[in-house]
Amino acid sequence: MRVEIPIGAALIPAIGVAGLLFCVSPAKAQGTAHCGNGVELRLSAPVAAQGGLLLLEVRSKVSLADVEAHWGEKKLAFWQAEGTKAPAKVETNEAPKAQNTTGGEDARRALVGVDLEHPAGRYALKLTAKPENGADVSCNAAVTVRAGHFAVERLQVEPKFVQPSPEDLARAEKERLRLREIFATVTPVKLWEGSFRLPLDGARQASNFGRRRVLNGQPGSPHGGADFPAPTGTPVYAAQGGRIVVADALYFSGNTVVIDHGLGVYTFYGHLSSVKVKEGDVVKRGDLIGEVGATGRVTGPHLHWGLTVEGARVNPVQILSLLRRYRYSFSRPSVRPRSPRKRGVQSRFKSSGAPSLAE
Numbered sequence: 001m002r003v004e005i006p007i008g009a010a011l012i013p014a015i016g017v018a019g020l021l022f023c024v025s026p027a028k029a030q031g032t033a034h035c036g037n038g039v040e041l042r043l044s045a046p047v048a049a050q051g052g053l054l055l056l057e058v059r060s061k062v063s064l065a066d067v068e069a070h071w072g073e074k075k076l077a078f079w080q081a082e083g084t085k086a087p088a089k090v091e092t093n094e095a096p097k098a099q100n101t102t103g104g105e106d107a108r109r110a111l112v113g114v115d116l117e118h119p120a121g122r123y124a125l126k127l128t129a130k131p132e133n134g135a136d137v138s139c140n141a142a143v144t145v146r147a148g149h150f151a152v153e154r155l156q157v158e159p160k161f162v163q164p165s166p167e168d169l170a171r172a173e174k175e176r177l178r179l180r181e182i183f184a185t186v187t188p189v190k191l192w193e194g195s196f197r198l199p200l201d202g203a204r205q206a207s208n209f210g211r212r213r214v215l216n217g218q219p220g221s222p223h224g225g226a227d228f229p230a231p232t233g234t235p236v237y238a239a240q241g242g243r244i245v246v247a248d249a250l251y252f253s254g255n256t257v258v259i260d261h262g263l264g265v266y267t268f269y270g271h272l273s274s275v276k277v278k279e280g281d282v283v284k285r286g287d288l289i290g291e292v293g294a295t296g297r298v299t300g301p302h303l304h305w306g307l308t309v310e311g312a313r314v315n316p317v318q319i320l321s322l323l324r325r326y327r328y329s330f331s332r333p334s335v336r337p338r339s340p341r342k343r344g345v346q347s348r349f350k351s352s353g354a355p356s357l358a359e
């Protein structure tokens with residue numbers, strides 16, 4: 001009984017040959033692989049928990065004519081890093097920045113979303129790059145996915161919350177398919193610029209990402225977003241720029257807004273009391289999009305904030321620091337990322353204590 005932020009196709013592990021594929025270099029532990037011809041692949045961390053988010057950077061001393069990387073079945077969507085060379089062919093709407101922070105190198109970036117239910121294990125992230133006037137290069141980097149430590153919550157509620165009517169089930173299924181199709185669509189243009197922000201002013205707590213809930217003995221799907229308890233009417237702001245692709249009343253998540261930020265990145269805002277945008281609107285970071293409410297399958301007001309990256313449900317809180325930290329330079333990442341739960345932020349709003357059935 002929850003709002004399901006659908007996943008795309010399952011990610012396929014590089015079974016068996018993983019050990020042979022990884023670039024063996026002293027820098028591997030830092031999430032860096034040397035691909036030859038002066039091309040380097042860097043990861044913000046070589047380890048991610050389920051529901052985690054990584055930043056990939058490909059750097060080259062010469063301009064790259066093409067870059068392609070795959071994470072399982074997903075083809076990653078790159079953008080040009082700020083202040084680096086802009087080649088003739090690049091999928092971005094951003095103008096080259098005047099500030100040059102990478103010494104004139106060509107650097108491309110992509111977000112790697114590790115779905116909340118991605119099996120733990122060791123995987124290969126595969127890269128091919130085509131330097132201008134040079135031979136193609138390819139290499140792989142190892143990404144270890146470790147199990148998330150998610151809370152399990154057992155609740156007894158009225159049966160109607162666990163057994164929707166056939167009509168409600170049909171409606172919810174139709175909406176699930178609609179959302180799945182939206183999240184599987186990769187708009188080939190980057191519509192955000194800079195770092196993401198929290199959608200609520202003063203919001204500081206969201207620790208329930210990934211929580212497993214058992215309602216009346218029936219295990220539900222894991223919680224695919226972060227809940228921010230807040231009074232009804234609290235303004236909700238766009239976490240970044242993008243295009244409104246959903247501004248609608250849905251069965252589970254009530255009044256819902258979804259923003260397409262481009263490159264397969266979407267943010268989701270659920271249970272709103274009012275919606276201030278309509279589908280097709282273009283919003284900027286910080287624009288008012290609605291107000292906190294308790295619509296849909298909930299019993300208390302809060303904002304459900306979700307983030308999907310190429311169909312992977314990830315902890316939205318992580319994108320805040322990830323893009324801020326690596327805005328200008330790709331410094332050495334920490335080898336041991338903290339778990340998504342520990343990355344939760346605190347809230348000045350007190351929880352209503354009421355269970356949110358749809359989340």
Ligand SMILES: [Zn+2]
Nearest residue numbers: 225227304359
């Ligand atoms: Zn929720």
